[in-house]
Amino acid sequence: DAGITQSPRYKITETGRQVTLMCHQTWSHSYMFWYRQDLGHGLRLIYYSAAADITDKGEVPDGYVVSRSKTENFPLTLESATRSQTSVYFCASSESQEQYFGPGTRLTVT
Amino acid sequence: GNSVTQMEGPVTLSEEAFLTINCTYTATGYPSLFWYVQYPGEGLQLLLKATKADDKGSNKGFEATYRKETTSFHLEKGSVQVSDSAVYFCALRRPPGNTGKLIFGQGTTLQVKP
Numbered sequence: 001d002a003g004i005t006q007s008p009r010y011k012i013t014e015t016g017r018q019v020t021l022m023c024h025q026t027w028s029h030s031y032m033f034w035y036r037q038d039l040g041h042g043l044r045l046i047y048y049s050a051a052a053d054i055t056d057k058g059e060v061p062d063g064y065v066v067s068r069s070k071t072e073n074f075p076l077t078l079e080s081a082t083r084s085q086t087s088v089y090f091c092a093s094s095e096s097q098e099q100y101f102g103p104g105t106r107l108t109v110t
Numbered sequence: 111g112n113s114v115t116q117m118e119g120p121v122t123l124s125e126e127a128f129l130t131i132n133c134t135y136t137a138t139g140y141p142s143l144f145w146y147v148q149y150p151g152e153g154l155q156l157l158l159k160a161t162k163a164d165d166k167g168s169n170k171g172f173e174a175t176y177r178k179e180t181t182s183f184h185l186e187k188g189s190v191q192v193s194d195s196a197v198y199f200c201a202l203r204r205p206p207g208n209t210g211k212l213i214f215g216q217g218t219t220l221q222v223k224p
Contacts, residue, residue, distance in 0.1 A: 033211070042199060042216035043154075058211070090153055097142060097161070097203065099212060101153035 003027075006091050006102040013081050014110055021076045021105050023091030031094040032074040034058075034066065036087040037104070043090065049074055081109045112137045116200050116215035123190055123222050131185040131218045133174075133200035141202040143167075143176055143183040144212065148197040157185075157198070190222045 004025040013019045023032065030051050035043040045058030047066040055066050063085060065077045074093075078085055086109045092099040117132040135141065142161045146154040158167030163178035172187045183200060200215040 040216060043214040045211060048211060092154075097159060098144075098156050099154075101146075101155070103151075103153045 004091060004093055004100055004102040006089075006105050008105060009103065010106050012108045012110060015082060016080050019078045019081055019107070021078075021089055021091075021107070023074045023076070023102060025072055025074075025091075025093040025100075027093060027095070027100075028071055029093035029095045029100075030071070031099075032068065033092040033094070033099065034064070034074070034076045035090045035092065036060065036085075037090060038087050046076065046089075078107075081107075083109050085109050112141070112202065112204060112213050114200050114202055114213055114215035116198075116218050118216075118218070119197075120219040120221050123220070125192055125222055125224050126189045127222075129185070129187040129190045129194075129220065131198055131200075131220070133183045133185065133215060135181050135183065135200075135202050137181075137202055137204060139204065140178075141204050143174070144201040144203065145172070145174055145183070145185050146199040146201060146214075148199065148217070150196070154199060190220070192222045192224055195220055195222045 007022045033048045034046040044060045049055045049068040052071050089105045091102040113136045115134050144159045145157040147157045148154045158169040160167040160176035166175045174183050174185045197217045197219050199217045201212045
């Protein structure tokens with residue numbers, strides 16, 4: 001199906017483990033973004049990418065790593081998960097003004 | 111710096127009531143302004159946008175006017191429905207030449223009761 005998908009939709013992991021959240025879009029949009037959504041904070045930008053092999057930090061990048069080897073994929077890795085990274089994570093893509101969001105991944109770190 | 115401030119929620123209304131959700135912004139230059147809506151369990155969807163002063167964005171009965179003099183982009187709807195219950199986010203995009211990043215407000219939860 002066309003669009004932007006995220007996997008997994010739900011994930012429970014333990015403190016200290018590495019976890020990767022996947023994001024895939026079928027539009028060949030140049031820009032891709034990762035946000036986290038927490039009560040009282042709205043959406044905060046973690047990392048973004050302007051094209052394959054081009055990534056840059058957002059507002060809250062610490063503890064996260066991204067890569068973009070292909071235009072359609074933009075995985076987000078938590079190298080050593082902490083409880084403060086419990087959140088809902090949204091991926092988005094864009095070619096112009098509008099950003100299109102995936103359905104989100106709810107991550108719980110125990 | 112650039113920022114977006116929304117009224118705190120939740121906002122609780124009865125069906126067919128008039129809705130206003132306030133949004134003010136701080137930005138250099140002439141940003142584009144957006145309202146996104148998030149229905150329960152879903153990602154955000156663009157509701158409407160305005161790209162220059164005095165523009166009015168509209169969609170699904172919702173409206174917002176880009177007011178540069180008051181740096182505001184308030185969301186309004188004349189008669190809300192239960193199906194409008196959602197979280198609403200105001201956002202800005204800095205002028206061209208930037209990477210297209212959006213800056214979001216904290217979101218306002220709307221609950222519409224029958």
